[in-house]
Amino acid sequence: EAGVAQSPRYKIIEKRQSVAFWCNPISGHATLYWYQQILGQGPKLLIQFQNNGVVDDSQLPKDRFSAERLKGVDSTLKIQPAKLEDSAVYLCASSLGQSTGELFFGEGSRLTVL
Amino acid sequence: GENVEQHPSTLSVQEGDSAVIKCTYSDSASNYFPWYKQELGKGPQLIIDIRSNVGEKKDQRIAVTLNKTAKHFSLHITETQPEDSAVYFCAAQKKTSYDKVIFGPGTSLSVIP
Numbered sequence: 273e274a275g276v277a278q279s280p281r282y283k284i285i286e287k288r289q290s291v292a293f294w295c296n297p298i299s300g301h302a303t304l305y306w307y308q309q310i311l312g313q314g315p316k317l318l319i320q321f322q323n324n325g326v327v328d329d330s331q332l333p334k335d336r337f338s339a340e341r342l343k344g345v346d347s348t349l350k351i352q353p354a355k356l357e358d359s360a361v362y363l364c365a366s367s368l369g370q371s372t373g374e375l376f377f378g379e380g381s382r383l384t385v386l
Numbered sequence: 387g388e389n390v391e392q393h394p395s396t397l398s399v400q401e402g403d404s405a406v407i408k409c410t411y412s413d414s415a416s417n418y419f420p421w422y423k424q425e426l427g428k429g430p431q432l433i434i435d436i437r438s439n440v441g442e443k444k445d446q447r448i449a450v451t452l453n454k455t456a457k458h459f460s461l462h463i464t465e466t467q468p469e470d471s472a473v474y475f476c477a478a479q480k481k482t483s484y485d486k487v488i489f490g491p492g493t494s495l496s497v498i499p
Contacts, residue, residue, distance in 0.1 A: 320486060
């Protein structure tokens with residue numbers, strides 16, 4: 273079974289530029305998550321989708337971050353304009369969407385903002 | 387909201403010794419407690435989990451204990467091996483998948499051969 277796919281793996285941009293990350297979850301997984309992991313910290317949830325709909329985006333900085341999940345499958349996370357403090361690994365995860373259960377993570381997209 | 391604390395932040399053990407990582411949570415409504423292992427350059431991977439109706443769970447060299455009254459849970463790794471070296475995260479979640487999984491800050495475990 274294919275795992276969660278993410279791209280790009282690495283991205284370096286200047287502050288105030290924009291960047292987009294793509295995620296393809298495991299087939300059949302209804303729930304998709306974007307986490308931000310700053311070096312030395314645990315993952316922090318940015319946004320959670322259940323199929324096409326947003327379940328939780330309370331910690332998403334909406335003035336600069338946006339995310340969408342078209343057709344309930346792939347998802348894109350965009351940052352515009354980027355700030356230095358956005359340097360982090362952006363992890364995408366998916367789950368079956370049942371009550372509490374395993375999250376399957378991709379390898380992450382490492383963003384460096386200069 | 388839920389807050390998960392984790393100790394120690396770093397842990398070094400000799401190969402063959404045991405390692406223990408402890409976590410506390412703040413929200414008494416949390417009832418699912420997974421542990422994830424993250425190797426360098428990879429995403430976290432679930433290694434064991436426990437639900438609130440169980441006090442202890444074991445899977446080969448890994449065990450987790452839960453004390454709901456005290457709101458703390460622990461990961462125990464016995465007979466540690468070099469491949470156990472990684473960052474370990476505890477987490478807490480309430481009863482439905484709509485509730486976010488809150489991760490602790492992580493413990494970097496080094497197993498010295």
